[in-house]
Amino acid sequence: MAEASRGSGRGFLVEDFVQSITAQLDRVQDALALKARTGRPLTFALKDLSVDLKVFWDSDGSGRALLRHAGPNEEGASTLQIAFTTITRAMVEENTVAMAQDADPRRLEELPGMPSLQDEDRQRLDLLGIRTVGQLKQLSQEATTKAVETYTGIPVLRLQAALQQAAQPAITGNEVVSRGGRPYLRIFGVNLTRAGKPEVRLSGEPVEVVDSGPSELLVRPLSHHREGQIEVMAGEHRATGFYDVPAELVAPADLRRPTPLVEPLAAGGVP
Amino acid sequence: MRPLEDLVIGLLGELSASMVAGEAALEVTALDISLPIEARIGGPGLWVSAPRGVMRTGFVMPHSRMRLRCASD
Numbered sequence: 001m002a003e004a005s006r007g008s009g010r011g012f013l014v015e016d017f018v019q020s021i022t023a024q025l026d027r028v029q030d031a032l033a034l035k036a037r038t039g040r041p042l043t044f045a046l047k048d049l050s051v052d053l054k055v056f057w058d059s060d061g062s063g064r065a066l067l068r069h070a071g072p073n074e075e076g077a078s079t080l081q082i083a084f085t086t087i088t089r090a091m092v093e094e095n096t097v098a099m100a101q102d103a104d105p106r107r108l109e110e111l112p113g114m115p116s117l118q119d120e121d122r123q124r125l126d127l128l129g130i131r132t133v134g135q136l137k138q139l140s141q142e143a144t145t146k147a148v149e150t151y152t153g154i155p156v157l158r159l160q161a162a163l164q165q166a167a168q169p170a171i172t173g174n175e176v177v178s179r180g181g182r183p184y185l186r187i188f189g190v191n192l193t194r195a196g197k198p199e200v201r202l203s204g205e206p207v208e209v210v211d212s213g214p215s216e217l218l219v220r221p222l223s224h225h226r227e228g229q230i231e232v233m234a235g236e237h238r239a240t241g242f243y244d245v246p247a248e249l250v251a252p253a254d255l256r257r258p259t260p261l262v263e264p265l266a267a268g269g270v271p
Numbered sequence: 272m273r274p275l276e277d278l279v280i281g282l283l284g285e286l287s288a289s290m291v292a293g294e295a296a297l298e299v300t301a302l303d304i305s306l307p308i309e310a311r312i313g314g315p316g317l318w319v320s321a322p323r324g325v326m327r328t329g330f331v332m333p334h335s336r337m338r339l340r341c342a343s344d
Contacts, residue, residue, distance in 0.1 A: 012312050020316035024276040031280045035287075044283050044302060044341040051317070053310050054333040069312045072330035123315065 011058045011066030018082070019127040025049065025084060026129060050083035103215065104134035104190045106172065111165045121154045128152065133166045133190070167191060169198075169234040171241035177218075183245050184210065187217040187230060195235025202243060203228030221245060272311055272318040283341060302341040310335040 028046060036043045054070040054077040070077035108122050111133060117125075128151075130136055139148060140163050149156045171189040178184070185202070192198055197212050200219045207225075211218040217232065227244040286302060309332045311318045325331045 012314075017312060017316075020314075021275065024274060024316045027276045028279050031276070032283070035284070043287055044343050046279065046283070046339065047342050048338070048340040049279070050338045051308075051310070052336040053312070053317075054335055055312070067312065069310060070333045072326070072332050074333065077333055127315070 011060070011068045013060075014065045014067055016127070017067065021082065021084075023127050023129070048084065050081060053080045053082070054078070055080045102132050102134040104132060104137060104166065106133045106170070106190065107131065108133060108136065108162075111162065117154070117158055117162045121152075121158060124152050124154060136162065137166055167194065169194060169232060169237050169239040171230060171232060171239045174230065174241060174243050176243075176245050183221060185219050185221050185230075185243055185245070187219065187232065187241070188215065189217075189232065189239060189241075190215055192217055192232055192234060192239070194237070199233040201229075201231040201233070204231075272309070272320045275317040275319050278308075278319050278337075279339065282339070300343050302339070302343075304337075304339040304341070306337055307334040308337050310337075 025046075032043065032045060055067045056070060056074070056077055058066040058068070060066055067080065108117060108125065108131065111117070125131070125136065130139060140159070143151075145156050145159050145163075148154070148159055169189060169191040171187060171192075173188040175186050175188075176183050177186050187200070191214060193212050193214050197209060198217065200207055200209050200217060202219070202221050202225050205222060205225075207222060208220045209217060210220055221243075225243075225245060226247075228242070230241040230243050232239045282304065307322050308319045309322050319335075319337065322334050323332065
């Protein structure tokens with residue numbers, strides 16, 4: 001929340017304050033929804049919340065209303081009553097961000113080369129409920145960049161740069177899965193098929209891409225692949241990560257002939 | 272002082288836990304809570320705590336009030 005250094009010392013813009021409380025209650029919703037899903041026998045849904053706050057009103061140079069909480073022994077404070085409407089469990093479920101359905105669940109600060117969005121920009125987006133790269137992309141699909149600038153106050157150029165970075169392929173994780181007794185590598189990421197089926201290299205060697213989707217690839221490592229770098233070539237863009245195939249998932253035949261570090265002595269030994 | 276959401280989540284969590292612990296035959300369907308709080312507007316949002324009363328210095332923070340209506344459905 002932007003402290004109104006643009007106004008009097010400790011005053012806060014009313015719109016920022018209300019948006020901040022809304023974001024805080026969103027977090028309450030998320031937490032209650034998670035608790036409900038863990039199968040607790042009794043979970044309360046928050047229906048209404050109201051707060052009576054002792055505040056002082058002020059305004060900044062451009063006439064915007066500021067408020068600050070009353071300090072110790074300050075007389076004459078106003079009482080600001082803020083009431084938030086009913087939030088039932090059904091609404092909690094309905095309004096909770098479907099984390100599993102987010103096409104790009106990376107946090108905004110995880111975007112590579114991220115100085116395009118500054119801390120204040122991210123804070124403003126957070127107040128609007130935009131916390132992931134996927135949500136930012138969705139917003140840009142539903143409104144023009146100019147409209148987003150007007151609404152959020154974030155300059156178009158910075159938004160465009162962020163969206164450009166958000167469109168780059170990136171690897172976010174991987175896991176080894178076993179199929180038919182041999183290991184496969186599942187690669188998680190975003191924009192992995194932005195230029196069609198990608199080429200994948202493990203430790204610098206091309207490997208077969210068995211299955212591909214924008215956020216998931218399934219590849220077949222070669223028998224000698226144990227650990228090393230993953231490279232996904234999506235058109236002219238390249239995303240990298242690291243893999244590690246646990247020894248217990250490697251087919252026994254692949255472990256049978258370890259390369260000797262020292263040649264065995266010839267029969268007869270040292271003369 | 273802690274963020275508003277921490278107080279609300281903590282409060283509802285404690286109440287939920289205490290109400291099922293005794294396996295009472297009564298069913299709690301709704302809760303209305305009204306409590307005095309100390310509130311501070313800061314970044315980002317509202318920070319709250321239980322009232323501290325009069326401080327050693329003789330200062331006393333004005334008390335705000337928070338009301339919660341909850342249902343178990």
